[in-house]
Amino acid sequence: MKKYIAEMIGTMVLVLMGCGSAVFAGNMADTVGAGVGTLGVAFAFGLSVVAMAYGIGGISGCHINPAITLGVCLSGRMNTKDAVMYMIFQVMGAIIGSAILFALVSTGTHEGPTATGSNGFGEGEMLQAFIAETVFTFIFVLVVLGSTDPKRGAGALAGLAIGLTLVLVHIVCIPVTGTSVNPARSIGPALFQGGEAMSQLWLFIIAPFLGAALSAGVWKFLEKDK
Numbered sequence: 769m770k771k772y773i774a775e776m777i778g779t780m781v782l783v784l785m786g787c788g789s790a791v792f793a794g795n796m797a798d799t800v801g802a803g804v805g806t807l808g809v810a811f812a813f814g815l816s817v818v819a820m821a822y823g824i825g826g827i828s829g830c831h832i833n834p835a836i837t838l839g840v841c842l843s844g845r846m847n848t849k850d851a852v853m854y855m856i857f858q859v860m861g862a863i864i865g866s867a868i869l870f871a872l873v874s875t876g877t878h879e880g881p882t883a884t885g886s887n888g889f890g891e892g893e894m895l896q897a898f899i900a901e902t903v904f905t906f907i908f909v910l911v912v913l914g915s916t917d918p919k920r921g922a923g924a925l926a927g928l929a930i931g932l933t934l935v936l937v938h939i940v941c942i943p944v945t946g947t948s949v950n951p952a953r954s955i956g957p958a959l960f961q962g963g964e965a966m967s968q969l970w971l972f973i974i975a976p977f978l979g980a981a982l983s984a985g986v987w988k989f990l991e992k993d994k
């Protein structure tokens with residue numbers, strides 16, 4: 769149970785800090801993250817991962833992302849039961865993080881906790897968004913699998929490598945979809961925003977899972993001994 773609770777806390781922190789950077793540090797009158805810019809929001813997500821990697825990594829491995837959990841499971845590094853429980857607690861953590869943002873916004877002057885880029889793009893851009901979320905999740909999860917590999921991984925530096933990769937992904941993907949690459953990170957905010965966020969939520973679940981499954985298959989091929 770401790771590892772499940774750790775995943776819940778870690779995902780809560782990711783949503784609270786990452787989405788919170790867009791809500792409070794961004795200029796809501798313009799585009800999300802305008803105050804701190806794309807780099808600011810990107811680093812908020814990446815640094816959240818780095819912090820949690822060294823905070824709860826020793827307990828749960830710090831997936832804090834159902835797509836990563838799926839990739840790890842398909843790679844044979846964890847059983848299905850644990851994978852399902854991880855995903856459930858990750859979504860719970862995302863909802864808690866979103867609820868905290870909702871409470872903060874409701875008592876202040878900002879307009880809403882889900883104007884965070886987790887969902888939302890113009891009509892006719894669905895295919896572009898699907899491709900982006902699939903490809904960038906593939907890249908992100910592949911780095912996770914490679915850097916945490918017991919034999920070929922980055923050891924103690926894995927958390928830093930993963931966090932910086934998430935920064936890189938956000939820098940490129942924020943203008944396209946706002947960047948999710950994490951179903952839990954989208955589910956939590958969407959539940960509070962409703963409307964368009966809920967109608968587009970399917971994409972932010974299916975595309976990351978597809979990218980994760982592809983990365984698991986590629987990594988299993990790459991790690992095979994000759």
